[in-house]
Amino acid sequence: MVMINKIFYKLKLxxxxxxxxxxxxxxxxxxxxDIEFYQSNDILFYSPEDTVGDCIVKANNxxxxxxxxxxxxxxxxxxxxxxxYQNAVAxxxxxxxxxxxxxxxAIHYEETSLARGSSNADGPFQITSGGYPVKPSYTDAEFQDxxxxxxxxxxxxxxxxxxxxxxxxxxAFFLYNxxxxxxxxxxxxxxxxxxxxxxxxGSPYVMNKADLxxxxxxxxxxxxxxxxxxxxxxxxxxxxxxxSHYGAFIVYQSLSGLCAGGLASGxxxxxxxxDFMAIYRNDRNSLNYIxxxxxxxxxxxxxxxxFSVYFMNKYTTIKGFKPSVTLxxxxxxxxxxxxxxxxxxxxxxxxxxxxxSVFSRDDHDPLDPGHTGVILGINVDKDQMIIGQASxxxxxxxxxxxxxxxxxxxxxxxxxxxxxxxxxxxx
Amino acid sequence: xxxxxxxxxxxxxxxxxFVLTIWYxxxxxxxxxxxxxxxxxxxxxxxxxxxxxxxxxxxxxxxxSNNADPQNVSDANIREGxxxxxxxxxxxxxxxxxxxxxxxxxxxxxxxxxxxSIDNSIDNSGYPVLVSCxxxxxxxxxxxxxxxxxxxxxxxxxxIVKSLPYDTLKYRIRASVDSENKVTLxxxxxxxxxDYKIGxxxxxxxxxxxxxxxxxSLGLDPNKYTYDYIY
Numbered sequence: 001m002v003m004i005n006k007i008f009y010k011l012k013l014x015x016x017x018x019x020x021x022x023x024x025x026x027x028x029x030x031x032x033x034d035i036e037f038y039q040s041n042d043i044l045f046y047s048p049e050d051t052v053g054d055c056i057v058k059a060n061n062x063x064x065x066x067x068x069x070x071x072x073x074x075x076x077x078x079x080x081x082x083x084x085y086q087n088a089v090a091x092x093x094x095x096x097x098x099x100x101x102x103x104x105x106a107i108h109y110e111e112t113s114l115a116r117g118s119s120n121a122d123g124p125f126q127i128t129s130g131g132y133p134v135k136p137s138y139t140d141a142e143f144q145d146x147x148x149x150x151x152x153x154x155x156x157x158x159x160x161x162x163x164x165x166x167x168x169x170x171x172a173f174f175l176y177n178x179x180x181x182x183x184x185x186x187x188x189x190x191x192x193x194x195x196x197x198x199x200x201x202g203s204p205y206v207m208n209k210a211d212l213x214x215x216x217x218x219x220x221x222x223x224x225x226x227x228x229x230x231x232x233x234x235x236x237x238x239x240x241x242x243x244s245h246y247g248a249f250i251v252y253q254s255l256s257g258l259c260a261g262g263l264a265s266g267x268x269x270x271x272x273x274x275d276f277m278a279i280y281r282n283d284r285n286s287l288n289y290i291x292x293x294x295x296x297x298x299x300x301x302x303x304x305x306x307f308s309v310y311f312m313n314k315y316t317t318i319k320g321f322k323p324s325v326t327l328x329x330x331x332x333x334x335x336x337x338x339x340x341x342x343x344x345x346x347x348x349x350x351x352x353x354x355x356x357s358v359f360s361r362d363d364h365d366p367l368d369p370g371h372t373g374v375i376l377g378i379n380v381d382k383d384q385m386i387i388g389q390a391s392x393x394x395x396x397x398x399x400x401x402x403x404x405x406x407x408x409x410x411x412x413x414x415x416x417x418x419x420x421x422x423x424x425x426x427x
Numbered sequence: 428x429x430x431x432x433x434x435x436x437x438x439x440x441x442x443x444x445f446v447l448t449i450w451y452x453x454x455x456x457x458x459x460x461x462x463x464x465x466x467x468x469x470x471x472x473x474x475x476x477x478x479x480x481x482x483x484x485x486x487x488x489x490x491x492s493n494n495a496d497p498q499n500v501s502d503a504n505i506r507e508g509x510x511x512x513x514x515x516x517x518x519x520x521x522x523x524x525x526x527x528x529x530x531x532x533x534x535x536x537x538x539x540x541x542x543x544s545i546d547n548s549i550d551n552s553g554y555p556v557l558v559s560c561x562x563x564x565x566x567x568x569x570x571x572x573x574x575x576x577x578x579x580x581x582x583x584x585x586x587i588v589k590s591l592p593y594d595t596l597k598y599r600i601r602a603s604v605d606s607e608n609k610v611t612l613x614x615x616x617x618x619x620x621x622d623y624k625i626g627x628x629x630x631x632x633x634x635x636x637x638x639x640x641x642x643x644s645l646g647l648d649p650n651k652y653t654y655d656y657i658y
Contacts, residue, residue, distance in 0.1 A: 071594035071617075113596045113619040126620050217657065231627055242627075244598075244615040244658050293579040297459050297488035304553050305580065329582045331553055340588065343603030343613055349592075361553065367539075369577060371553030392554040393485050393576065395457035402547045 061254050064211050065218075066422040067346040069246050069254045070109075077114045078105060078255070084140075088147035097155050098163055104151055106252040107176055110205055110245075116143050125150035166249075167199050170207070173248040174200025180230065182237050190214075190226060200249075204229045208247035217243030267355035267377035273386045273401035276376060276427075280307060280388075281396045289313040291321065291328050295393035304331045307390035307399070308358050308372045316423040318342045332370025335360040335418040348419040353378065353385060353409060356421040361414050375417070376401060383407050458484035462497045464527055470505045473512065473521045474542050478556065482538055485558045486527065489576055495532040502531050509565075519544045526565060533568035535561045536575075585610045587647055597622075597634055609653070614638060616658035631658060 085101040111126040123132030157175040161168040187202025200206035229241035294300040312320030361371040373389030461483035512523035543550040560573035622630035642649040
């Protein structure tokens with residue numbers, strides 16, 4: 001009898017242990033996706049309505065419509081030219097004028113697209129007194145000399161204008177370009193004041209692509225003959241003005257970092273990101289937003305490309321597919337393909353993450369399809385980014401937000417970001 | 428009375444064990460049906476069971492998509508000498524590759540995997556497991572029209588797309604594609620005062636010629652593209 005009792009006791013104990021094990025292991029899945037550590041963060045909320053003062057340039061090198069101002073080659077050239085501009089404005093005779101070096105850089109962009117040479121005798125800053133070497137590539141000494149003369153030319157034009165004021169910077173550009181009366185008339189016709197007209201608000205040289213009414217590449221400005229430019233020397237104003245080139249003040253403001261966005265905290269915190277990913281995992285209508293091409297045997301959402309495309313098609317106004325056929329490409333291709341699918345929007349693709357930008361990772365192996373996902377939140381102070389992502393042929397339950405190092409991703413040559421954030425709706 | 432109580436307890440225990448056993452075997456794997464690789468456990472180390480399930484599940488689906496019945500395959504084996512594994516300590520990341528042979532259906536595949544033991548590591552995302560078709564001198568059976576699961580997702584764009592955007596001080600070249608994959612090159616010309624002094628059309632023509640020369644330097648034919656010049 002005692003023996004039977006012992007067996008019963010052991011049996012009861014085994015059942016108790018087995019039952020406990022079932023519950024413990026059953027619960028582990030929950031803990032794995034619910035890390036307490038992340039709950040302590042305090043990531044700020046993103047507000048797309050945030051603006052900085054009266055800045056035209058919303059973020060580094062980005063114009064009013066989200067397009068990039070200078071291209072990669074021009075930015076590279078600016079970095080190597082900067083020391084010459086800085087030397088030029090630091091000449092002793094200019095000490096009291098406080099000419100920002102970015103003024104000289106913007107003029108250089110207007111005159112010869114930042115070239116370190118000239119196809120005529122007017123030099124890189126196109127000062128018509130002539131006498132500059134005519135060759136495609138100046139020596140450092142020749143270019144410094146040209147920059148020095150340009151800085152002195154600016155000083156002579158501005159008189160005693162206080163260049164700490166934006167209006168005076170505009171006026172300096174306008175004066176450099178000759179302050180044509182036709183552009184003052186153009187400003188007045190746009191409803192601007194006489195003072196604004198005198199500052200060059202009506203001149204494409206100063207303000208081209210500053211805003212919709214001065215952007216000759218888009219309607220109605222493209223067709224309504226309100227924003228024109230002198231195309232030929234001695235000719236009349238022609239409509240519309242050329243649409244690829246930015247006004248000097250827009251370039252100046254971008255370079256000055258006065259309105260620089262740079263890396264900014266915002267977006268979702270980890271708790272919100274978890275909820276957001278849960279929507280993806282549980283969305284019965286997901287096939288309305290993602291490609292039918294997917295890992296066979298798995299849910300169509302089991303794909304990193306699936307998540308990025310879902311995000312674009314559900315939460316933005318841009319196209320997350322190749323037109324007509326819903327092909328997507330692999331993770332590594334997505335940021336490039338976003339530009340192809342939305343060529344008319346001039347979407348910026350660079351190496352700087354932003355909240356709600358889409359990333360692609362390139363593992364630099366032709367056989368590796370890389371990765372893609374969406375930046376759901378950034379906390380600069382904590383060096384954290386929250387990533388929304390999915391994975392190829394993996395169970396839906398594994399699609400939870402990841403936290404990565406902002407610094408590591410920004411420094412890495414592996415990541416590119418397509419800046420679709422301005423097209424986000426309904427998050 | 429006491430004996431009766433024990434008999435009831437025994438019945439309850441046996442029933443509970445039976446239910447638990449049934450429940451255990453009915454648990455559906457997150458990874459769906461799998462094709463077992465016989466020597467996996469002796470060859471592949473440091474990976475969790477979920478990676479094994481992922482590999483064997485993807486192998487199952489890949490075999491199925493290549494017109495064979497994975498349920499009838501029981502001889503999958505990792506090829507001797509094909510297995511390697513790397514480890515990156517700061518990421519606690521194991522990555523590796525091996526070839527799996529399936530003699531009964533005369534097919535082979537290459538498996539690539541990644542696994543980091545850091546919770547929610549980005550390295551576990553994207554394409555942590557890939558089962559791909561074998562190529563070149565690694566093929567030991569006769570070739571078959573192999574397709575892998577990722578193939579339908581791939582878009583074969585014109586090769587110029589890989590070189591874009593292309594920037595110079597005077598222009599940026601981007602591309603758009605239509606539903607037939609036809610590429611239109613969008614060229615934003617950034618004309619400066621110097622260009623207007625030369626004459627706008629003359630300057631534009633000079634840059635058009637430069638762009639043609641650049642495309643030729645890529646080994647491509649500039650005449651096969653449509654251009655949209657914006658200035």
